[in-house]
Amino acid sequence: MFGPVLKGEKVTLRPPDESDAARFVEWLADMEVTRHLGANVFPTSLQQEEEFFKRIGESKDGVFWIIEAEGRAIGSTAIVGIDWISARGRTGTLIGDKTAWRKGYGSESMALRTEYAFRQLNLHKLSSGAFMENEPSKRALKKAGYREIGIERQHSWRDGGWHDHWLCELLREDWEQAHER
Numbered sequence: 001m002f003g004p005v006l007k008g009e010k011v012t013l014r015p016p017d018e019s020d021a022a023r024f025v026e027w028l029a030d031m032e033v034t035r036h037l038g039a040n041v042f043p044t045s046l047q048q049e050e051e052f053f054k055r056i057g058e059s060k061d062g063v064f065w066i067i068e069a070e071g072r073a074i075g076s077t078a079i080v081g082i083d084w085i086s087a088r089g090r091t092g093t094l095i096g097d098k099t100a101w102r103k104g105y106g107s108e109s110m111a112l113r114t115e116y117a118f119r120q121l122n123l124h125k126l127s128s129g130a131f132m133e134n135e136p137s138k139r140a141l142k143k144a145g146y147r148e149i150g151i152e153r154q155h156s157w158r159d160g161g162w163h164d165h166w167l168c169e170l171l172r173e174d175w176e177q178a179h180e181r
Contacts, residue, residue: 002056003063006112011105013065013077013112015057020066021049023073027096035158037094063121067095067109074100077109079117079126087124089117093140102136110144118172125171131156132164145178146170 002015027033029043044052056064062080066073075095082089091113093106117123128146130137146168154162 001059001063003065003113003116006065006116008108008112010069010103011074011108011112012068013109014068016053016064016066020073021046021053023096024049024052024076027075027094030096030098033094033096033098062089063116065109065113067093067105069100069103069105072097074105075109077113079113079121079123082121082123087122089121089123089126091117091126091128093137106137107140107143110140114144114170114175118175123172125169127167127169129165129167132166134166138166138168141168144170145175147174 003013005015006013025044025046028049056062056078061082061084062078063082064078065076067075067077074097075093077091077093079089079091091110093109093113095101095106114126117126126146127149128141129152130141132151147170148166149169150167152165152167155165156163
């Protein structure tokens with residue numbers, strides 16, 4: 001499903017529109033953009049991206065948003081694999097527009113998504129991860145309140161070598177305690 005519009009100071013999270021699929025085709029063709037994604041990502045066609053948006057829009061176990069900043073779409077964020085019984089889900093964020101990197105947009109997107117997950121979806125726990133060498137993602141997740149829970153050693157093959165995967169989670173009670181201040 002697509003999430004509702006959420007507005008922050010720097011970013012707006014919104015459902016995708018008809019122009020967003022083409023942006024993803026461009027972003028996913030750029031190896032610098034995809035090199036830190038958790039799965040091997042290959043370039044896609046416009047039709048594949050349109051089908052992806054259709055599938056995620058019909059999903060009952062995920063919430064997806066486009067991240068907009070500076071008046072344009074710059075990436076996406078999502079909660080996927082939601083287990084409604086155990087009230088948990090996995091999160092991810094992609095800043096596909098490289099001119100928007102290192103401006104705090106990912107951090108603010110994570111904060112908006114987290115508040116929605118706990119306050120509106122009534123989830124109990126969010127989990128996420130990043131390649132060990134992806135310091136910007138790890139910093140943004142920590143800033144959003146996630147804490148390290150472990151490392152999956154030699155988890156992914158990329159660029160001719162094995163890479164460790166950093167795991168993190170955020171419990172609703174920890175997030176609420178941090179936001180009482």
